[in-house]
Amino acid sequence: MANKLDPMDLKQILTLHLEGYSNRKIGSVLGISRNTVNTYMQLFAGSDYSCQELLGLDTPALSELFSSHTTLDPVRHNELMLYFEGVNKARNHPGFTFLYHYQQYVELAAEPYSYTQFLEHFRRKYPKEKGSMKLQHVAGEEMFIDFAGKKLQIIDKQTGEIAPVEVFVAILPCSQYTYVQACMSQKREDMLSCCANALRFYSGSPKAIVSDNLKSAVNRSSKYEADVNRSFKDFARHYNCVINPTRSYSPQDKALVENAVHLVYQRIYYPLREMTFFSLEDLNREIALLLERYNNLLFKRKESSRIELFQSIERQYLKELPRDSYEMKDYKRAKVQKMGYAYFSPDKCYYSVPYRYIGKETMIHYTRSRVEIFYNHERIALHQRNLNKGSYITNTDHLSSTHKFYSEWSPEFFRKKASPHGEYVLACIEKVLASQDYPEISYKRSLGIIQLNRSYGSERLNNACKRALATDSCSYLRIKNILKNNMDRLPLFDDQVEPIKPHIPLHSNIRGASAYE
Structure with missing residues (x-):
């Protein structure tokens, strides 16, 4: 008993005693220590009054009778x-x-x-001014995440420079199964990577991830509806869960992870205090060993460990993880240019989109390995990311018919186009293709020659090409003039013109040139 009781409390003790309550029961009913009740009962017994007489005394008399007593030293x-x-x-x-x-x-x-x-x-x-509420946590419902306030450190072997590192802590509140990992920063890339590692550690995902109002998680905090950043939302969508940020300046919303951080200080920080680490991998390897011991410690009241509670209660309620691990996405806006390409500024590259979106404003979602282009939240193009600056990455399906036809130009393309019109057309095109060092010029001439069949037909074009080959003048204008002037209908001198016959008939009396030798 630290202080004397109020006289009204003394009368309550006397009343309950007379009603047959034990000292322990009296202490429980009145909310005071059993030892305090024992002490006063001894004082009552040592006084000159019985309990009934003491109960009949007025308050000032009772207060004066027991005013000097206190057990406080x-x-x-x-x-x-x-x-x-x-x-x-x-x-x-x-x-x-x-x-x-x-x-x-x-x-x-x-x-x-x-x-x-x-x-x-x-x-x-040092009383606590605020009360708190005991929260009941449902298995598989939530995963709390936070960064520890105190940092660990690694040392650069080459320079000896000490680099502070952040410590990420995640906990499943029902089983209190805990995950801890060191990372270089609290930036979005590191935070999402740690969250993904935590879900792999638990071999499943909860319904919700409860985070603090970190800059890497929340664009704008709010007591009622926080603005979660796009990357974190996409992460949650990939793992089929939601993000539920806590209220600003309300650590009680995630008291378990706050408590877990303090336990991490005791179970992990303290044993590491005299160890030196030269890489993040070595530090995390040692953290994993200490974390395993921590999760295997028995709760005093539950008579089971965190990992036992997780395996027996919580694991079965977690959702199955997707097959592919999450790749963090970033976002850029881009307008589709007249050529049908969206400019991707981080790599200074151009990626094709379907030609009908020329002039439209698009949103580019990109990861380390791929680039996705969206218009009105609908994906219109998907490309493998190319890190070569100034590159044009083209999907031929995105081109208009005119552009696609132009993009397919090659020597083999024109040979295939010429072959159905006849062997002389093909031979003529071969000659044109071989005559120019700059291929674009020969492509345009070849295209002009082949398209003459639209006006004159394949047979006439083949004959015109035969005449052009005979005179070694395989050009577009030459073949066009042959067809225009109907020269393709005239016979060639070398194989179709009959030999000239002499007007003097052969006779034995006529001497030939040999008679004059």
Whole structure:
């Protein structure tokens, strides 16, 4: 009993005692210590009045009768209060526990209080102003995530420079199964990578991920409807869950992960305090070993460990993970140019889109390996990402018929086009293709020659090409003039014109040239 009771409380004790209540039951009903009830019952028994007589006394008389009594030792109590000042200052230090400071207090104090009284006096001196609510957590419902306030560090082997690293903590609140990973920053890439690793660690995804109002997670915080950034929303969609940010300045919304961070300080930070690490991989390897021990520790009241609770209760309620791991996406706006390409500024490249979207404003979603182009939330193009600056990445299906025809130009293309019109047309096209060092010129001439069949037909074009080959003048204008002037209908001199016959008939009396030798 630290202080004397109010006289009205003394009358309540007397009333309950006379009604047959035990000292323990009286303490429970009145909300006071059983030892305090025992002490007062001894005082009542040692007084000159019976319990009925004490109950009949008025309040001032009862107060005067028991005014001088207190079990509080002022010297002992003041010693404890002075010690609490140092304890209160150390409360925010990583790894703080009351048990550690109580053990120090026992060594220093001549007559120490018990551990329960130590805690009771501390809570009286530094009471919590706000109440809190005990939340019931459903298995597989949520995963809480947070970054620890204190950082670990790695050392660069070459320069000796010390680099601070962040520590990511995730917890499933029903089983309190915990995941811990060190990463270089709290940026979006690292945060999403840690979340993906946590889901793989749990071998499933919950219905919701509860995050703090990190810049990498939330564009604009709100008490009622936070603005989650696009990448985090896409991450949640990939893993078939939702994002539920906590209220601003309300750590009680995710008290379990806050508590998990403090336990991480004790179970992981403290054992690592004298170790030196030269890479993030080495640090995470050691964290994984300590984390396994931590998850295997038995709860005092539940008589089971975190991993046992996870395996027996929570794992079956998690959703199955998708086959493909998540690739973080970024976003850029781009207008489709007249050529039918969207300019992708991060790589300074051009990606084709269907020609009907020329002039439209699009949104480019890109990862490390691919580029997706969307118009009005509908994907209109998908390309493998090309890191060569200035490249034009084309899908021929995106081109208009005219552009597609032009893009297919090649020597083999024109040979196939010429072959159905006859062997001389093909031979003529071969000659045209071989005559120019710059292919575009020969392509246009070949196209002109082949398209003459539209006006004159394949047979006449083949004959015209035969005449052009005979005179070694395989040009578009020459063949066009042959057809225009109907020269393709005239016979060639070398094989179709009959030989000239002499007007003098052969006779034995006529001497030939040999007679004059």
